[in-house]
Amino acid sequence: MVSHKGVDYAKILTRYDIKAQNEASPEAIAEKMLPKDPVLKKVAETVVWMKFKDVGPATTDALKTKEPLAIINDGLVAGMEVVSKLYADHIYYLPEIMMAAKTMEIGIAIAEKKIAGGRTMKGHVVMHVAEGDPHDIGKNIAKVMLTSSGYSVFDMGKDVAVDDVVAAVVKEKPMMVTGTALMTTTMTAFPRAAEKLVAKNINIPFMSAGGAVNRDFSESFELGIYSEKAPQTPPIADKVKAGYDWRKIRANWDDIVGGV
Ligand code: B12
Structure with missing residues (x-):
């Protein structure tokens, strides 16, 4: 009888399809593209995962330590860039795009209000x-x-x-x-x-x-x-x-x- 003792199956059986699937998961793609700064990352994630109830609190929280324009560009828009990538990879479809865009717009509207106003127009x-x-x-x-x-x-x-x-x-x-x-x-x-x-x-x-x-x-x-x-x-x-x-x-x- 053939003995299976000492056989390391990890070296023989590699499910490359599962490996590839994991690398192409929305979470893995997002992780590579999302901002490294934890505050901005939290804001961007609300856009990527279409959490329109969370984007307000996340943006308001970020405004305590970040400039509104940084939150817009490096948080909300960065999240939308991940969404565009997920769309290009056929992971997201138009409904997700619409919901993510709506989420981003809620955040922009909050951040925009904190941009210093009242200046004479150039x-x-x-x-x-x-x-x-x-x-x-x-x-x-x-x-x-x-x-x-x-x-x-x-x-x-x-x-x-x-x-x-x-x-x-x-x-x-x-x-x-x-x-x-x-x-x-x-x-x-x-x-x-x-x-x-x-x-x-x-x-x-x-x-x-x-x-x-x-x-x-x-x-x-x-x-x-x-x-x-x-x-x-x-x-x-x-x-x-x-x-x-x-x-x-x-x-x-x-x-x-x-x-x-
Ligand atoms: C969101 C989206 C939609 C949304 C739009 C919602 C909205 N309110 O804008 C909805 C779902 C409505 C939509 C519909 C369609 N879409 Co669409 N959509 C997209 C998607 C996924 C993302 C675009 C986006 O908003 N990106 C995020 C923003 C921030 O990026 P951006 O617009 O590129 O802006 C950046 C720069 O371009 C620049 N910029 C943009 N505008 C301006 C303006 C100024 C003044 C300045 C300075 C800079 C600037 O600055 C920004 C970054 O800093 C793109 C795919 C993609 N990767 O681009 C397809 C895409 C644009 N759509 C496409 C198509 C074909 C359609 C549809 C025809 C699909 C269909 N078969 O029904 C329909 C349109 C039907 C119609 N005629 O009404 C194609 C266009 C192909 C082409 N080259 O012609 C794309 C490229 C997808 C694809 N790869 O096929 N879509």
Whole structure:
């Protein structure tokens, strides 16, 4: 009879499928991506696990030791980045995305209130999401960044028709207009809107942003400038305020956003 004595089964039987499954579990993916700071991690986790009852207390607690913008960028948005990864990996689907986004928005609304206000406004910006595009989370974050840096914002929301954008720019007379597109089918609205502005002799920078666009596209039409991440918006706006036109922003883009 064959003896099994002394056999180390761990060296023979390795269930690679289970190992791979464990490494690709939502918990393991989140653990790799979540912030290391325990306070911010707690905030981010409420977004990842869609705990909309916990996000308020976690954000309020974090506000005792952290700056509101750090909580937004490094906590709430960091959590949403994990959610985007889980979606890309087909672990999360649209309902989870919606609930996570809602959770993040509750946290942002609480943190936003603690951003020092009451300053004189540096300038006015019109913001919108491209016609046909419902993705407004990034735009809302960029709006928080701009308002907290002292800019007033006319927020046109999502799925905004090109002609409405042009009409708002004519009426609001902003120093800059921003457009967000996360869908490749909607980004072509930006050159169309910019062309209509040029035809009206309006010469303000048109910042195009969002996952569907890149710097090459954003600089392919007159007025167009690029912003890759929401936190890059205030430094660019500061240069517009300082008198840089869209050509000068393009030429100095790397220096302006450097490190952000
Ligand atoms: C959340 C989400 C949704 C939500 C949107 C909720 C909302 N209120 O925004 C819902 C569920 C509604 C949705 C719907 C759809 N979605 Co969707 N969605 C996403 C998802 C998972 C995350 C986007 C997100 O909010 N990320 C978090 C934010 C913080 O990131 P962000 O937007 O990229 O913003 C960052 C930068 O881009 C930048 N930024 C963004 N905007 C701005 C603005 C300014 C001014 C500045 C400076 C910077 C800036 O700063 C931010 C970071 O700092 C993406 C996948 C992904 N990985 O991006 C798909 C994605 C965008 N969706 C996609 C699609 C196809 C759809 C649907 C068509 C799906 C369907 N078949 O029904 C529908 C739209 C239907 C319609 N026409 O109405 C595709 C788009 C593909 C493409 N390239 O065209 C994506 C890429 C998923 C995929 N991989 O296929 N979606």
